Amino acid sequence: MRDTATAPSDLSAVAFIDLQAQRARIGARMDAAIARVLAHGGFIMGPEVAEAERKLAARCGAKHVISCSSGTTAIVMALMAYEVGRGDAVFLPSFTFTATAEAPAILGATPIFVDVLPDTFDLDPASLERAIAVAKQTGLRLASVIPVDLFGQPADYDAINAIAKAHGMWVLGDAAQSFGAHYKGRALGTCADITATSFYPSKPLGCYGDGGAIFTDDDETAKKLRQVRVHGQGHDRNENVRIGLTGRFDSIQAAVLLEKLAIFDEECAARNVIADRYAAGLRDVVTVPVVRDGCSSVWAQYTITSPRRDRIAATLKAHQIPTAIFYPKPIHTQPPYRGFPVASGGLPVTERLAQDVISLPMHPYLTADAQGRVIAAVRAALV
Numbered sequence: 281m282r283d284t285a286t287a288p289s290d291l292s293a294v295a296f297i298d299l300q301a302q303r304a305r306i307g308a309r310m311d312a313a314i315a316r317v318l319a320h321g322g323f324i325m326g327p328e329v330a331e332a333e334r335k336l337a338a339r340c341g342a343k344h345v346i347s348c349s350s351g352t353t354a355i356v357m358a359l360m361a362y363e364v365g366r367g368d369a370v371f372l373p374s375f376t377f378t379a380t381a382e383a384p385a386i387l388g389a390t391p392i393f394v395d396v397l398p399d400t401f402d403l404d405p406a407s408l409e410r411a412i413a414v415a416k417q418t419g420l421r422l423a424s425v426i427p428v429d430l431f432g433q434p435a436d437y438d439a440i441n442a443i444a445k446a447h448g449m450w451v452l453g454d455a456a457q458s459f460g461a462h463y464k465g466r467a468l469g470t471c472a473d474i475t476a477t478s479f480y481p482s483k484p485l486g487c488y489g490d491g492g493a494i495f496t497d498d499d500e501t502a503k504k505l506r507q508v509r510v511h512g513q514g515h516d517r518n519e520n521v522r523i524g525l526t527g528r529f530d531s532i533q534a535a536v537l538l539e540k541l542a543i544f545d546e547e548c549a550a551r552n553v554i555a556d557r558y559a560a561g562l563r564d565v566v567t568v569p570v571v572r573d574g575c576s577s578v579w580a581q582y583t584i585t586s587p588r589r590d591r592i593a594a595t596l597k598a599h600q601i602p603t604a605i606f607y608p609k610p611i612h613t614q615p616p617y618r619g620f621p622v623a624s625g626g627l628p629v630t631e632r633l634a635q636d637v638i639s640l641p642m643h644p645y646l647t648a649d650a651q652g653r654v655i656a657a658v659r660a661a662l663v
């Protein structure tokens with residue numbers, strides 16, 4: 281989700297993600313909200329931060345929301361609250377953004393890479409079982425599983441929670457791309473022991489800089505997270521009860537987030553209309569993404585699969601339509617991560633998807649006209 285250029289909207293260009301169209305709608309309200317922060321001057325942990333935490337909690341039903349400085353920090357802080365470190369195995373997909381693997385690696389823990397399912401792109405429970413067997417042979421402590429809700433759709437939490445529990449592990453949901461989606465009637469933020477999300481500008485719910493949040497129902501974990509967020513601070517600034525970091529969300533970003541939260545339901549509905557239109561227009565020529573029964577997606581990406589993906593990319597480029605490949609190089613193949621274990625049987629689905637996936641323009645303000653041009657160009661590439 282990194283190099284998603286956010287081109288300004290004009291009638292002829294199709295934007296991959298169009299933040300300017302959203303600004304045209306709520307920019308004046310957002311500017312006023314930012315101006316209020318500038319006037320009161322409470323830049324760190326100001327009233328907007330508390331209000332954003334309250335509204336995020338109310339939205340998903342989590343008991344505690346701890347806002348923080350980024351999605352990566354959210355994952356790191358969650359692992360720190362659970363005291364994950366050297367000798368600990370943390371299971372996660374290789375087909376994800378680097379941050380998921382980076383967080384355990386920063387703390388000296390061992391990421392263990394698990395394959396994904398070909399139709400939903402998220403963690404394969406059978407591969408997870410095989411990865412656990414590998415970890416047991418190496419003598420690592422089984423610590424945690426990090427399912428990723430890739431491209432906006434929830435991972436299979438019932439299956440993954442059951443496996444984790446059977447092995448004494450806790451589950452950390454990486455909902456950086458999926459906050460706002462539902463898993464079998466439950467909102468993300470309540471589907472794992474602890475959930476992390478990101479408010480990076482191009483995520484479905486973003487701010488105008490870096491930001492993130494952590495969700496949990498557990499009082500003790502929430503208390504530890506609040507300590508970790510401010511240098512392990514205890515009752516006052518002179519008492520340090522654990523090792524922490526500078527992990528706070530800032531008031532200006534919270535003010536932006538609050539304005540975006542007010543229209544988020546409408547935007548999620550618009551994304552679903554667009555996803556349905558893509559599926560109707562493309563399902564006979566490429567593999568379109570599948571949403572699990574009883575679940576919803578917020579469509580952080582609309583990602584199709586085709587053995588002729590490079591031809592699709594070239595044709596769309598010739599039509600001035602931007603596309604992106606998430607992710608062309610699985611994490612377990614990247615130099616800093618090559619030494620870490622993978623599930624036995626390898627990661628064949630991950631390696632094939634890296635060759636075959638391509639993400640099309642997706643944002644709530646994509647018009648039917650513009651989308652028609654994208655669909656026509658994909659079809660033209662394949663005749």
Ligand SMILES: *Cc1c(COP(=O)(O)O)cnc(C)c1O
Pocket residue numbers: 281350351352353376377379380428454456457478479480490491492
């Ligand atoms: C974006 C992202 C993150 C990291 O979020 P930042 O706010 O950019 O640090 C983590 N995991 C996944 C799956 C992401 O897409």
